[in-house]
Amino acid sequence: MSFLDLKNVTKIYPNGTKAVHETSLSIDEGEFMVFVGPSGCGKSTLLRMVAGLEDITEGDINLDGKLMNEVDPSERDVAMVFQNYALYPHMNVYNNLAYGLKNRGIDKETIEQKVNDAAKLLQISDYLQRKPSMLSGGQRQRVAMGRAIVRNPKIFLFDEPLSNLDAKLRIQMRLEIKKLQQKVGVTSIFVTHDQVEAMTLADRLAVINNGIIEQLGTPIEIYDNPKSLFVAGFIGSPQMNFLDGNLKNKTLSAESFKIKDIISDFEGDVTLGIRPEHLSQKENGLINLKVDLVEQLGSDNLVYGQLKDKKDFCYRCPGNLIIEKGSNLSLNIENNKYYIFDKSTGKRVN
Amino acid sequence: MKIKPLQIIAHIILILGVLLMVVPIWISFASSSHDSVTILTEGMKFHIGDQLARNYNEVLNEKGGWSEEVTAAKMFINSFIMALGIATLKVVISAMSAYALVYYRFKLAVPIFWLIFITLLVPLEVRIFPSYKIVSDLGLTNSYTGLILPLVASATATFFFRQFYKTIPDELLESAKLDGANAWSFFIDFLVPLSKTMIAAMFIFMFVYGYSQYLWPLIMTTAEEYWTVVMGMKIIYTESYEGVALPRTAERFAYIILSMIPPVLVVVFLQKWFIKGLIQTEK
Ligand SMILES: Nc1ncnc2c1ncn2[C@@H]1O[C@H](COP(=O)(O)OP(=O)(O)OP(=O)(O)O)[C@@H](O)[C@H]1O
Numbered sequence: 133m134s135f136l137d138l139k140n141v142t143k144i145y146p147n148g149t150k151a152v153h154e155t156s157l158s159i160d161e162g163e164f165m166v167f168v169g170p171s172g173c174g175k176s177t178l179l180r181m182v183a184g185l186e187d188i189t190e191g192d193i194n195l196d197g198k199l200m201n202e203v204d205p206s207e208r209d210v211a212m213v214f215q216n217y218a219l220y221p222h223m224n225v226y227n228n229l230a231y232g233l234k235n236r237g238i239d240k241e242t243i244e245q246k247v248n249d250a251a252k253l254l255q256i257s258d259y260l261q262r263k264p265s266m267l268s269g270g271q272r273q274r275v276a277m278g279r280a281i282v283r284n285p286k287i288f289l290f291d292e293p294l295s296n297l298d299a300k301l302r303i304q305m306r307l308e309i310k311k312l313q314q315k316v317g318v319t320s321i322f323v324t325h326d327q328v329e330a331m332t333l334a335d336r337l338a339v340i341n342n343g344i345i346e347q348l349g350t351p352i353e354i355y356d357n358p359k360s361l362f363v364a365g366f367i368g369s370p371q372m373n374f375l376d377g378n379l380k381n382k383t384l385s386a387e388s389f390k391i392k393d394i395i396s397d398f399e400g401d402v403t404l405g406i407r408p409e410h411l412s413q414k415e416n417g418l419i420n421l422k423v424d425l426v427e428q429l430g431s432d433n434l435v436y437g438q439l440k441d442k443k444d445f446c447y448r449c450p451g452n453l454i455i456e457k458g459s460n461l462s463l464n465i466e467n468n469k470y471y472i473f474d475k476s477t478g479k480r481v482n
Numbered sequence: 483m484k485i486k487p488l489q490i491i492a493h494i495i496l497i498l499g500v501l502l503m504v505v506p507i508w509i510s511f512a513s514s515s516h517d518s519v520t521i522l523t524e525g526m527k528f529h530i531g532d533q534l535a536r537n538y539n540e541v542l543n544e545k546g547g548w549s550e551e552v553t554a555a556k557m558f559i560n561s562f563i564m565a566l567g568i569a570t571l572k573v574v575i576s577a578m579s580a581y582a583l584v585y586y587r588f589k590l591a592v593p594i595f596w597l598i599f600i601t602l603l604v605p606l607e608v609r610i611f612p613s614y615k616i617v618s619d620l621g622l623t624n625s626y627t628g629l630i631l632p633l634v635a636s637a638t639a640t641f642f643f644r645q646f647y648k649t650i651p652d653e654l655l656e657s658a659k660l661d662g663a664n665a666w667s668f669f670i671d672f673l674v675p676l677s678k679t680m681i682a683a684m685f686i687f688m689f690v691y692g693y694s695q696y697l698w699p700l701i702m703t704t705a706e707e708y709w710t711v712v713m714g715m716k717i718i719y720t721e722s723y724e725g726v727a728l729p730r731t732a733e734r735f736a737y738i739i740l741s742m743i744p745p746v747l748v749v750v751f752l753q754k755w756f757i758k759g760l761i762q763t764e765k
Pocket residue numbers: 145146147149150151169170171172173174175176177178325
């Protein structure tokens with residue numbers, strides 16, 4: 133049995149909303165797991181069940197070998213960082229950090245020691261006497277992290293903790309969280325709907341849709357090998373291009389081109405997925421793109437345009453290539469990196 | 483800076499309001515510093531006279547009542563104990579019941595809340611006979627407990643605390659729970675400090691309410707040593723009407739002025755929080 137074990141966990145809210153369906157998941161000690169998915173897919177619900185803030189309708193949650201279903205959140209030894217931080221407004225930073233330790237009946241000197249250590253680690257030592265209302269967003273974020281770290285819990289839970297920060301600070305804090313987690317080595321679950329955040333932070337990633345884990349794996353596995361249309365569309369930026377087609381006798385026919393010798397026995401309507409970065413310019417290539425717009429990011433160019441059949445399409449090329457608006461590009465798919473999904477079920481078939 | 487006509491009108495209205503409040507108090511105070519004879523013959527006074535010290539000394543220390551034993555000072559103490567007891571218990575009980583109503587999501591929470599709320603329609607004066615019956619069956623007449631106990635439940639304060647608790651974000655409770663707080667420590671460590679301005683405001687209201695009770699102490703007490711200030715206002719110095727003695731009007735004014743002091747002190751001491759409580763922003 134691994135460190136955290138979810139077995140067929142289901143959550144049905146009193147109003148009948150089924151937020152999580154029979155989800156099973158194992159997380160190893162020290163692992164950084166990220167739940168990613170669109171808004172309302174049930175990731176917070178799943179996290180809150182681990183914390184004990186929501187009842188588990190069905191299934192079991194085991195933490196460190198103990199069944200958690202009936203254990204009160206205060207007894208679970210988990211720490212959570214909330215989206216709005218939920219700092220204690222009437223306590224100064226020191227007491228915010230110390231409160232959980234006091235409740236555990238730890239003596240004063242030890243508390244002071246631990247709080248000061250955590251404060252140093254997070255660089256908030258200068259603010260210990262301030263109230264949360266006198267801190268900036270980034271500093272509050274650190275205090276929230278400090279409150280979690282100081283208790284040395286079995287598991288850290290993060291529910292979109294970076295979404296209230298501006299873009300630059302978010303990237304900085306993301307890095308810090310990752311470093312901190314590696315330094316402290318605590319098992320962590322991080323919830324986000326931002327796929328870049330998910331990819332950069334995760335040891336392993338769970339892509340959740342409609343209360344079901346669609347795919348579980350390392351970020352690279354999921355990026356390279358999406359098992360469903362949903363995962364393929366959700367992970368990767370800019371989004372994967374999707375084209376309609378039909379598969380018969382190992383030949384895929386799209387509006388404007390055909391691909392032969394496909395390794396799949398599937399026959400019927402399919403969706404073809406091609407990542408913008410898996411294309412390259414080649415004379416007499418498969419795909420003809422009429423360029424509408426070029427976004428120059430410096431290192432890369434994002435080229436947006438339309439195919440013959442007016443389908444929107446995106447191509448990502450190195451930043452040193454000069455591409456004119458209105459020009460026609462001929463593109464090939466690199467190394468046969470394309471994905472074929474059953475159109476009706478969204479399942480990967482190649 | 484130019485003053486707009488609208489501002490002038492606003493200020494005139496405000497000044498009139500202030501005068502309306504202050505003038506009667508001033509007249510009472512000024513009149514309390516004269517001889518009763520002067521007031522009886524010349525009417526109430528606007529300026530300070532020369533009998534101030536004598537009148538106040540008289541009022542505080544003269545023994546009255548049938549037993550010739552109660553003094554005004556004793557009545558002040560009684561009123562203070564009663565008001566303090568009522569205000570403290572009202573605040574404590576309402577804060578706790580609001581806590582139960584908001585945070586323990588049992589099915590009957592809403593009906594119970596409305597049940598508490600409609601008791602606003604049944605003030606003590608309406609239920610005075612049953613209340614008296616209960617208190618006297620318990621043998622609590624002529625005691626501080628009897629004076630205080632029937633008045634300690636408060637729908638108003640429960641309502642205000644409930645509304646306040648509802649504005650506290652759920653995450654605060656959740657985060658406290660994960661930090662190992664139990665039901666009691668969440669109340670003491672979070673709700674009480676967060677609502678301290680509210681508590682101060684409620685305490686003032688309830689203190690004044692308790693202090694100005696008239697009917698209940700009147701019915702409840704037969705022993706003079708439990709008389710309260712407000713009762714005293716009616717009773718004190720009436721004996722002077724008998725016989726030839728003159729009504730002691732000046733002393734009565736002095737008594738009225740003295741009776742205002744305790745509530746004023748409470749307001750002065752708590753006003754910093756009180757005002758914050760009314761315009762609650764700190765959350
Ligand atoms: N207390 C509740 N009662 C009833 N339904 C709820 C409750 N909380 C959440 N839901 C529903 O459960 C589903 C999952 O909600 P959840 O909060 O887990 O989503 P999420 O993945 O965290 O979304 P977001 O990214 O927007 O935070 C949603 O459809 C939501 O409407």
